[in-house]
Amino acid sequence: MKNEINNGHLESVASDILRPVRINNKGFILWMGFLFTLLALCLYAYTTQLRKGLIVTGLRDYTSWGMYIANFVFFVATSLVGMLISSIFGLSGAKWIKPIARIAEIIAIGFAAVAGLVIISDMGRPERLPFVFMYGRVQSPILWDVTVVTTYFVLSLLLWFFPMIPDLAIGKSRLPGRPGFLVKAYEILSFKWMHQKEQYKILLKAVRILMILVIPTAFAIHTVTSWLFAVTLRAGWDSTIFGPYFISGAFVSGTSALIIAMYFFRTNYRLEKYISQEQFDKIGKVLILVSVLYLYFNLNEFLVPAYKMKKFDAIHLHELFSGKDAMLFWGIQIVGLIIPVILLLIRRLRRPLPMMVISLFVFAASWLKRFIIVVPPQSHPFLPMQHVPSEWYVYKPTITEAAITLGTFILALLIITILSKLFPVVPIWEMAEEENETMVTVVEQK
């Protein structure tokens, strides 16, 4: 490989991508202020839960897992998009993912990190969290979950960071007017990267290993999360396809989150040149693919027991199909899955704005889908619910609970904002290389 340097091209790419890397503009300060204010309110809600106990939620003895657990499943699910884009498409050699792979990793980091906190919000004794490590028992799926979610978080962090090292080296001398600590951070984190051919070789190899390692880890996190339910005997959870059912659903929620983020970065960071029509067209097709896959698993999950109508399955399914959960159930399937697929099949709609709107629906429906997976199977246990206060029969989430859940989204947004504001969201060296058809090997300019 020649040490071809198209400095002019690299400069233009670098200035495009590094332009939004600043923290002293009004928009950013306002946005952070908004997030922190909301977060403070949500934290206040959590302190009331700490003070009074889980009584502040709508959870009671029969429906003892509700919004928090649904939210946990959703966060783990959404984080899977990192693996889907970087590894599955990356390893298959798809070039169009290059500008959006880092955004996918940022989403993976944000959501995987917060997933751990979400589960703490559900604990009756959060101060006993260390017990999980002190007295952990390996046969409990919670232990498996803790292990793999942590591993996935670390791998995602590395998958975000490693390919960014050359960018940091490019960026450290191209950040005029930015705070000193940021430039210093770029300098330290770029580990004296010299843009040598040998370095790129090692880097690509390391990234490749990570991309392979993250596949089983990602499958493990969501399969294990599905087993929190599937290992129980309850009708509605007692299913053998819960693993793939959850994984395919995770791709749907993750892809929709990625599209929303892509739209945001494209317009707000003015990266239209990099996150282009092609990326939207392709990711739109990916959303079709994963949604159809998820529909297929839905068909299996609901049609097969519905054909047999065993006593307790029947009670559960009747509630979903025509009972009190029917609106939600059909709304999610139709508005959140079937209609988006149909719309995305139309080429004209595979454009940034319409896709962002469609993805918002898919994203919201994905959250509600977790709710409908978690809650209804608990409201009809094998033995009847009797002699308990009337509000125990039906689970109604409280404002406090909703605020705490909102807080987890704020936290994820904060992580995503910080990562995407302090560091380039699109790989500079890969973009420069893309059009050059050559490895960027830049001698640092002093």
Add this chain to the structure above:
Amino acid sequence: MIMSEEKKKKIEESSEIEKILESSRRDFIKKAGIAGAAVLAGGAAIYSGFRHEKAKNPGNMIKVLTQDNRLVEIPADQVKGYKPGTEVFTSRGREGIKGKKWVMVIDLSKCRNARKCIQACQGAHHLRPYEYHINTLVMQESENTPVFYMPKPCQHCDNPPCVSVCPVDATFKRQDGPVLIDNERCIGCRFCMAACPYSARMFHWQEPKDAIADAGLTYNIELNVPQKRGTISKCLFSSDRLRENLLPYCVSACPNGVYWFGDENEDAVTNGTTKETISFRELLKKSGGYRLMPELGTKPRVYYLPPKNRLFDVDDEDLKKLNKSV
């Protein structure tokens, strides 16, 4: 009874009977001397001197039976009430009572929903009226089959799904059968509630009923008192009563002879109301005993006798409840 040295030591430590201070008179003087000199030179010395004088009085000796069945005589004033700490309760509570296999048989033909079992249980475990370790349900298997009352304690499964899923070993299966919960360990994840097909567990969503009154109590894992906010509670087969050779609270409280309780190894169960003791296997054989949802493979230690030849009907109010809950 044969037991290892270690066990012996444990039991010795943990005995609830008066523990005997076997220190000799000389030891006693020495101890008293050191204590007096070191800390409370004045008052303590006078006090121990007084006790010493009293101890010298030969008329004040009493005879006590030691753990290994020896009859010994010791000064009466050296007998102290022994209170085991939480660690003692927990270590023996986790182990269980050796050689026993507790079983319960519930005769559904006798239950008329007096709910005395529930009240006794809630009293013993400091629970609110709607917090259950045992609950009596109105049941109907299918449309044309009879309606009956069914007391439902924890089934104390031999293959307990709740124990498998617990991440921290807070809920555990004992060698003598009961499934217990350690509320000093429980992290409040409620996975066990999700896993239990019998809905036998309850959670302390708020401060327990007697939280303030119980604040100073030593936690007894076999009674699960004091109850703790943010943790699970459940039926314990009254393990604290079993240790004292007594029948469980619910069993003793029943006015209708519904409950039989005993040891499967001995093949004997005792009726809580009539105190009659009969063969466990005979009882099941004679009356067609069964377990709840055996198809789930949980292997409960609670058996039921079918609701046949019932002499009374189910309350109308309860019938309504049944229709509402299905």
